[in-house]
Amino acid sequence: MNHFELHAAKQRAKNIAFQVIAIMGLLFALFVLLxxxxxxxxxxxxxxxxxxxTSYTSRHAEQAGIIAGLVGTLYMxxxxxxxxxxxxxxxxxxxxxxxxxxxxxxxxxxNIANLAGVPSIVYGLLGLxxxxxxxxxxxxxxxxxxxxxxxxxPVIIIATREAIRSVPNGIREASFxxxxxxxxxIWHHILPISFPSILTGIIxxxxxxxxxxxxxxxxxxxxxxxxxxxxxxxxxxILPIQIYNWVSRPQQEFQENAAGAIIVLLAxxxxxxxxxxxxxxxxxx
Amino acid sequence: MNKVETKSVNLFYGAKQAxxxxxxxxxxxxxVALIGPSGCGKSTYLRLxxxxxxxxxxxxxxxxxxxxxxxxxASNVRVEDVRKRVGMVFQKPxxxxxxxxxxxxxxxxxxxxxxxxxxxxxxxxxxxxxALWEEVKDELKKSALSLSGGQQQRLCIARALAVEPxxxxxxxxxxxxxxxxxxxxxxxxxxxxKKYTIIIVTxxxxxxxxxxxxxxxxxxxxxxxxxxxxxxxxxxxxxxxQNYITGRFG
Numbered sequence: 001m002n003h004f005e006l007h008a009a010k011q012r013a014k015n016i017a018f019q020v021i022a023i024m025g026l027l028f029a030l031f032v033l034l035x036x037x038x039x040x041x042x043x044x045x046x047x048x049x050x051x052x053x054t055s056y057t058s059r060h061a062e063q064a065g066i067i068a069g070l071v072g073t074l075y076m077x078x079x080x081x082x083x084x085x086x087x088x089x090x091x092x093x094x095x096x097x098x099x100x101x102x103x104x105x106x107x108x109x110x111n112i113a114n115l116a117g118v119p120s121i122v123y124g125l126l127g128l129x130x131x132x133x134x135x136x137x138x139x140x141x142x143x144x145x146x147x148x149x150x151x152x153x154p155v156i157i158i159a160t161r162e163a164i165r166s167v168p169n170g171i172r173e174a175s176f177x178x179x180x181x182x183x184x185x186i187w188h189h190i191l192p193i194s195f196p197s198i199l200t201g202i203i204x205x206x207x208x209x210x211x212x213x214x215x216x217x218x219x220x221x222x223x224x225x226x227x228x229x230x231x232x233x234x235x236x237x238i239l240p241i242q243i244y245n246w247v248s249r250p251q252q253e254f255q256e257n258a259a260g261a262i263i264v265l266l267a268x269x270x271x272x273x274x275x276x277x278x279x280x281x282x283x284x285x
Numbered sequence: 286m287n288k289v290e291t292k293s294v295n296l297f298y299g300a301k302q303a304x305x306x307x308x309x310x311x312x313x314x315x316x317v318a319l320i321g322p323s324g325c326g327k328s329t330y331l332r333l334x335x336x337x338x339x340x341x342x343x344x345x346x347x348x349x350x351x352x353x354x355x356x357x358x359a360s361n362v363r364v365e366d367v368r369k370r371v372g373m374v375f376q377k378p379x380x381x382x383x384x385x386x387x388x389x390x391x392x393x394x395x396x397x398x399x400x401x402x403x404x405x406x407x408x409x410x411x412x413x414x415x416a417l418w419e420e421v422k423d424e425l426k427k428s429a430l431s432l433s434g435g436q437q438q439r440l441c442i443a444r445a446l447a448v449e450p451x452x453x454x455x456x457x458x459x460x461x462x463x464x465x466x467x468x469x470x471x472x473x474x475x476x477x478x479k480k481y482t483i484i485i486v487t488x489x490x491x492x493x494x495x496x497x498x499x500x501x502x503x504x505x506x507x508x509x510x511x512x513x514x515x516x517x518x519x520x521x522x523x524x525x526x527q528n529y530i531t532g533r534f535g
Contacts, residue, residue, distance in 0.1 A: 100342055101342055102342075168379070170375060170377055170379030171379060171381065172340075173337065173340075173373075173375060173379065174375065174379045174380075174381065174441070174444070175381075175391075175395075176337070176340070176368060177335060177337070177368055177372065177373040177375075177445065178368065178369070178372070178391060178392030178395065178396075178444060178445065178447075178448050179365045179366070179368045179369035179392060179395060179396055179448060180365070180391075180392075180395045181365055181395075184395045188391070188395070189381060193382060
């Protein structure tokens with residue numbers, strides 16, 4: 001074997017070794033995920049029935065249900081999206097299409113990136129101080145949704161900016177060249193073209209909001225709720241808090257309830273993600 | 286009257302001067318070619334006429350750019366009105382990801398025209414003017430992105446013509462096209478100059494010689510020579526011009 005052949009053989013071996021490591025990584029991740037799913041399904045699948053989905057929580061595990069958390073989560077997600085999406089897209093459009101690329105712009109950009117990484121409990125504390133106490137919104141659905149909006153807004157802004165930035169500059173020039181205003185260019189071209197990617201960002205952000213527990217515990221969402229929120233000022237609970245509450249009980253029956261609620265929460269997230277994928281495929285044609 | 290003129294125009298990108306004291310005038314129904322090596326300022330100069338340089342941060346412009354005697358950089362002029370009167374075709378075909386029909390109709394719609402009949406007639410007329418009608422008349426509802434590069438560029442020309450400009454700017458319109466599409470566009474330029482004043486930037490000397498009535502040679506932000514195309518190519522006054530057109534530099 002001469003020098004070159006030896007070298008080539010070494011490279012081949014390295015190539016294969018790397019491939020094996022990559023596959024192992026994938027298998028490990030899949031294994032953990034499957035284990036988790038299996039455990040949850042084993043414990044909770046027997047609890048999924050109409051009674052469980054339509055009952056309020058109870059001291060008796062077999063009579064307890066998740067309706068308060070499910071409806072609370074649904075309301076909170078809708079309200080959070082209604083607040084965070086328009087503001088987030090608006091901010092991103094301003095930063096990309098209007099603001100000058102100067103020092104101030106760069107400072108804002110870095111700050112938004114940092115905000116996206118701030119631990120959620122910090123947003124909870126902010127919500128507690130700002131919305132619950134200062135605005136006197138109490139531990140209401142509105143206060144919770146506003147807090148969640150703050151939490152996901154940086155994610156929406158960053159995703160929207162990325163989407164807008166990927167629109168070819170030729171499209172902007174072509175639009176301006178026939179006498180479009182900036183607003184017309186943004187409305188007729190920039191937003192429609194970037195819409196599929198923006199949507200993906202929004203859904204990811206909302207999926208995050210569904211799973212967050214800490215900020216809402218901080219602002220004082222209730223853990224034992226036997227009514228549905230009537231209006232924006234109602235107190236409320238959400239699925240993750242319900243799960244957290246049940247998991248902390250010693251009885252095995254409540255553990256099964258928790259597993260059942262986790263299955264519903266997973267299904268909810270999966271549903272949202274599927275909708276996002278379907279919409280994205282439809283619009284990017 | 287489609288007279289276009291610049292008077293002592295200086296343009297700076299930040300501190301760097303890209304155009305130095307340029308005064309030129311363009312006759313109507315003429316094709317003027319702007320030539321010169323890369324970075325000489327010819328594209329920047331072209332973009333003065335529809336104020337495309339406004340989009341870039343840090344650009345300052347002094348001097349006057351006159352369209353029919355009126356300075357288009359005056360503070361009471363709406364930039365959108367300028368761009369309606371001065372159409373532009375870009376180097377890379379840039380159709381909108383919409384139907385062929387909507388691409389051409391777009392300029393009318395954003396300018397507030399809603400009359401369906403008028404829009405349809407204008408789309409047909411513009412596509413005919415751009416020599417594209419015969420190829421697309423049965424598929425106006427198809428996406429513009431399904432067209433070939435040469436067809437896309439003619440669609441972009443139709444889109445520019447639909448708003449009835451008086452001046453058409455072309456920034457290397459053939460550089461991304463094959464020779465056959467190139468020839469079609471050149472033929473089209475000959476047709477269009479009956480109605481429009483055309484200013485074209487090109488890196489292709491033969492193209493400049495074939496399509497233009499007058500030619501301007503730019504070098505590092507300065508206008509070196511501006512004369513009848515025949516004169517420029519057969520009897521250039523400046524050594525730089527001579528060297529450039531014969532391919533000795535640039």
